[in-house]
Amino acid sequence: MKMFHLPSLSTVMLYTLCLTFLVLLLVKTRREASGTLPLKQLMKPQSSPVTSWYSLGVVYPSNYTFHLNEPNKCLERTPFLVLLVITEPKDVAKRHAIRQTWGNENLVPGISILRLFLTGVHPIFGSPVQKHLEEESALYRDIIQQDFIDTYYNLTLKTLMGMEWISKFCPSATYVMKADSDIFLNVDYLMSQLLQPHLPPKKNYMTGYVKLNVVSEHDKGNKWYVPKEVYPNDTYPPYCAGPGYVLSGDLVKKILQVAQTMKVIHIEDAFMGLCLQELGIRATDSRWGLFNIHKIEYEKCTFSELVVVHHYGPEELLKIWPDLRAQKKTCHS
Template sequence: MFRSRLPVLPVVGLLILSSNFLFLLIIRIPNKGLEAFSLPWEWPGNSDSLGDHPNISRFEWKPDLQKTTKARPLNQQPLATATTQHPLKVVYPHVYPFLINEPSKCQEWAPFLVLLVVSKPHDFTERQAIRQTWGNESSVPGVSIIRLFLLGADPLFRSPLQPLLEEESSLYRDIIQQEFLDTYNNLTLKTLMGMEWVTRFCPNATYVMKADSDIFLNVGYLVSKLLQPHLPPKKDYMTGYIYRNTGPLRDKAYKWYVPREVYPNDTYPPYCGGPGYVLSGDLAKKVFQVAQTIPVINMEDSFMGICLYTLGIEVTESPWGLFHVFKVDYEKCRFSELVVVHHYSPEELLQIWPNFTDQNKNCTSQN
């Protein structure tokens, strides 16, 4: 059986050994520790407003919901109140302080690609495997890449974990963290943190890739096939595995459950699947700005589609089969012409990576 050989930090190593048992005990808890907002605005769009966006795919909005058009400046957001709301409602807009930040990462140059990787505070092993494989910032010669891991505050073990995260951050300078609970239902806040970071600290980035930590990502093929550095940068661009004609799951048995109190419409606009999607730097800033004007839902990828609809921007089709939201068995020649494959563990990444990057085993393009 393959065993990964990850370099272990002196202290972080203790975390991995001592916390394996602790994290087996972690259970998902409702986001009751955050105060609720009383949001003054309403849901975007209705069936009549589709005429404003002639290129947007038609889908069903509640007829009595109106689009809001005026954003509040970040320094004028309403204060949190103690009003009762559904526990799955996301507290936003809200200024979440950065617990760990890299504000100077883009000062020397504007990167071609920013990799925003969703991670949990205790997942050091996953982060280390990504650093050694597809998250290597030097993986594409001649292309400037920045890697950042997106973290919230651990809901159960924040106190013992935080010093270890700060030590890891001081070594790798690739972690950003804000003070919201790191739960599945707060994934939207993680992505918006990434959009905020690009907007505030890296506004000249050409492209941004949001990626889950359990994927295989072929950065080289992404750059050469879709982003093409030799061409003028794309604008208002987002692509990935595109979902169309889908709607929220109303059954509480699913982890993707979205109650009507959170999202009252029966359908979502087209959106890119959450395991991995890429967008232009200009669109990352627009998404962050428009998110200040509309209610945020707990399904991160669907919410990005709502933001695009509100902006009047359509998702961009990519060549079929580049983004896989389900697992595909590894085969070098096939993977050389894919961008994303979901459900790859750190051990699997480390096992396949030497073969995938072996320059002595070339594949002839079938295109």
């Protein structure tokens, strides 16, 4: 049997630097070929990306094809929890750190966890980045990719891709968590406080940091602009903030089905709220402080009793993880 050895963090960082150098080299080549185009202009769309996105009247699906897929992951087991982690094609170091920390599928003894990274196609350097992504996929078998362009404005499509994958290839999953790649996640506490494997599974359930009365932006210059003809109301219905939220397996298929009847907005978490509203389901409030959309400085006893903290990169994650998992220091209420 061929054995694979996990690369060290330094190897991954070197790999990332090499990939960045390759991208910059290709930019230089393209600039020289064009004669005048600077890097900013090469990367800048010719028109407002938000306006262009809505001019497409995007709905899901739009005949997207899986470039990378793992259709057999759930054939021999039924995961209790599927982690759908949002990443970009170039996020090698982030994926590597997550695999070693909160994305470790063997983290909770006796509980079946499945980790998948969701990504699209690099918007500029698709071919060279794709080659490295395919090599990573062949090694870890945990990357799902469809052929839409990977940009912020396609984030909703990326999340819906994950839900499509669940519906097609893992429909019996008990719970699903959508997670950004720049969070700290306490899977143990998530299990013990919210999912509670010893109890019957919840139905029509979504929880996280529930946002209320968020204003919908109708100014074209705003990052969160949504045309009034797409969403005319002044505020969005309640929704779970995007860095990390949990939903029951039965709700995934329902959201995917109702999403196909609606115009998709690029504000992914707000769109999930619109789907819940259409389904007549309300997000479930969790205890205050379990899901943090802002960064909190690490302290073991604090982090041991929360689920999500936003804005933790791979270096910080790998630094705090050994201390969090160490048994010698205990926390008492």
